[in-house]
Amino acid sequence: MSSKSFSRRGFLQSGAAAGLLWGSHLTGCAQLPIGKVRSSKARNIIFLVADGMNTGTWTIADYYMQHQNQQRSEWVKLYQEEAVTRALMETCSANSRVTDSAAAASAWSSGQRIKNGAINVTPDGTHLMPICDLVKTIGRSTGLVTTTRVTHATPAAFASIVKSRGEEDSIALQYLERGVDVILGGGSKHFDGAGRKDKVDLSGRYQAAGYTVVESRDQLLEGIEGVPRRLLGTFWPSHLPYSIDRNRDAEIASQVPTLGEMMRTALGILEQNRAGFLLQVEGGRVDHAGHGNDVGAIVHDQIAFDECIAIARAYTQENPDTLVIVTTDHGCGGCQLNGVGAAYVNTDKTFFAGIDAIGASYEHLQRVRESLSTDQFGVLVGECLQVNIDDEKHQQLAVAAKAGGYSVANLLRKWHGSFARTGVNWTSQNHTGEFVELCAWGPGSESIRRWIRNTDLHSVMTEALALK
Ligand SMILES: [Zn+2]
CATH class of the missing domain: 1.10.60 (Diphtheria Toxin Repressor; domain 2)
Known part of the structure; x- marks a missing residue:
């Protein structure tokens, strides 16, 4: 570990002591403004995705945070300080103006638009190399953290190749074969012999390959001695419960870590590799709350995602050679706050x-x-x-x-x-085709234009890492 690193348990505790942050250093942001980097190339990339986030979703979460804590969202703070590169991103897939998560994340990962439902496979059957494989070729580590099943479309597109996103048993196996270093989220059924179609005890295979395997928040935060080299943590058979339910149910809270807790753990493991890492962190259930037109669920999951922006920000204070990208893959549900009452005064x-x-x-x-x-x-x-x-x-x-x-x-x-x-109110229970928000800071962020296509992020990442 580098001298700057905490012990794994130590940094988790220091994060908890600081409230929600990576360390206790957030007040130092003004001394090292975001974007002032010492190198033109990135050692690390942190890619944050609020899956299925309409701009309206982000807005209501920000308003609710002001109501709750008299605080603006971390995402809004970045814009207030004019500290980041900001862009609008077009999210189309190869066969629709309205993408799904598989095609959208494949566009980032491979640089090509493909059809909805596929992951890094073109319509003529060509397999495209996912970004985690590319990153591995230069000796860097990789991590996938999400509130959905870890084998769900967005993380899967960073580190697998399948014709259909439903092939989640195969995706779970591919993570092992491709050597993804940290995998944290839901979806234990795709790693258990009882849940898999082939009945293979995949968790056992991960352990045999040197992974530490955990299945509860207590194990994640307290049950691991030292800092593991590789970690698989699945905390629920399918998607993790929504934050609103976790926040109000002690049983769920002891079983399931927050997205921020998983992200901190992942950073502590990945930063052991001095060559660097790529970490994808997904607030995946923002999308599901959009599909379900569930306003309570969507507000609290967006807020849980926002915490990760603060963690990334604190991390980059100590590690300015880190490119951070914050965005969504598409809108979902058309979530909007509408005026209520005469002249909207209610x-x-x-x-x-x-x-x-x-x-x-x-x-x-x-x-x-x-x-x-x-x-x-x-x-x-x-x-x-x-x-x-x-x-x-x-x-x-x-x-x-x-x-x-x-x-x-x-x-x-x-x-x-x-x-x-x-x-x-909502426009539908489907994905939407709007241009979406994106911001970034760190080496390579300055190359992002004000309006981009989803595929453009591939070269942003590969150029920042000097892969091309
Ligand atoms: Zn969706």
């Missing part, structure tokens, strides 16, 4: 009181319904959404539960009605 009160009153995601309520009595569930929904579940609604929920999927969550969403209660 907007603020409605929005803040409405978000304050939400106690759980629709998904969480659907998940726990099966383990509760009808009365208990009715009370819980009353507390969390202020919706009265009468006999007729209970019957509709029972029918919906038989239909499966998100039917129960969809009914709860309809009855909750985010527009009336919060002013936040």
